[in-house]
Amino acid sequence: MGLILLNAIVIGLETDYAESFHWDIVENIFLLFFTMELAIRMYCLGVRRFFHVHNNPDIAWNIFDFLLVSMGVLSLLLHCLTAGSNDFLARNATLFRIIRLLRILRVLRIIRIVRFLKQLYLLAYGFIEGTMAVLWVTILASFMLYICAVILVRAYGKNSNEDDPYHEFFQQHFGSIPTTMFALFELITAPDLAPYRAAMFANPPLVIFLVIFIILGSFGINGLLVALINESILEKNQARIEADRMDREARV
Secondary structure, X not given: OHHHHHHHHHHHHHHHOOOOOOHHHHHHHHHHHHHHHHHHXXXXXXXXXXXXXXXXXXXXXXXXXXXXXXXXXXXXXXXXXXXXOHHHHHHOHHHHXXXXXXXXXXXXXXXXXXXXXXXXXXXXXXXXHOHHHHHHHHHHHHHHHHHHHHHHHHHHHOOOOOOOOOHHHHHHHHOOHHXXXXXXXXXXXXXXXXXXXXXXXXXXXXXXXXXXXXXXXXXXXXXXXXXXXXXHHHHHHHHHHHXXXXXXXXXX
């Protein structure tokens, strides 16, 4: 884990001070250590067991580590093959972008820290487990945005008179379904009624509508998301505790 943390620090320093040091040498040293670690693990476990899908709780991490090391080796090979060939890279923009992408993807090594920190692992795994629930909440929020957008467009966007002092405001914010949905989405993510204050005070029903929308949309949806993620984390934690208990009983 210490090597991963050190590599994460080096990646940050390389990003900010790219021209002040030969970071490629340091990165190649890290790549050598990670490659040796992967090779030792594959040798000890065997290639077939290393990539075995069934009854292998580490299969996801094994594939992740293998892909990271493979991308690092590929990036190094491409860099060696194209070293000193700036004209060649200039003529092959796709290859240049691939090399840059592979170098950027090195930052994914930091994710390996999650594997060694139990509490962080539980949080990350709980968040991943709650992704499907978050997807359904997103769909629910989309329906709510659409319904509210239809109401606002019909009530204010299309029915405001040109002599209304807030006609331009309504056209800007509630002129169409996509525009209104985006305006409402902004209210969900950052409830700020300051731009709507004057129009709201001139239209009391709009005050009631937007206040209820923010309570249900912003506070309600955010609270629901937090509750779902917390539930996933608790379920994963309970499952891990039960697995540890069964493992201790099996050893006894």
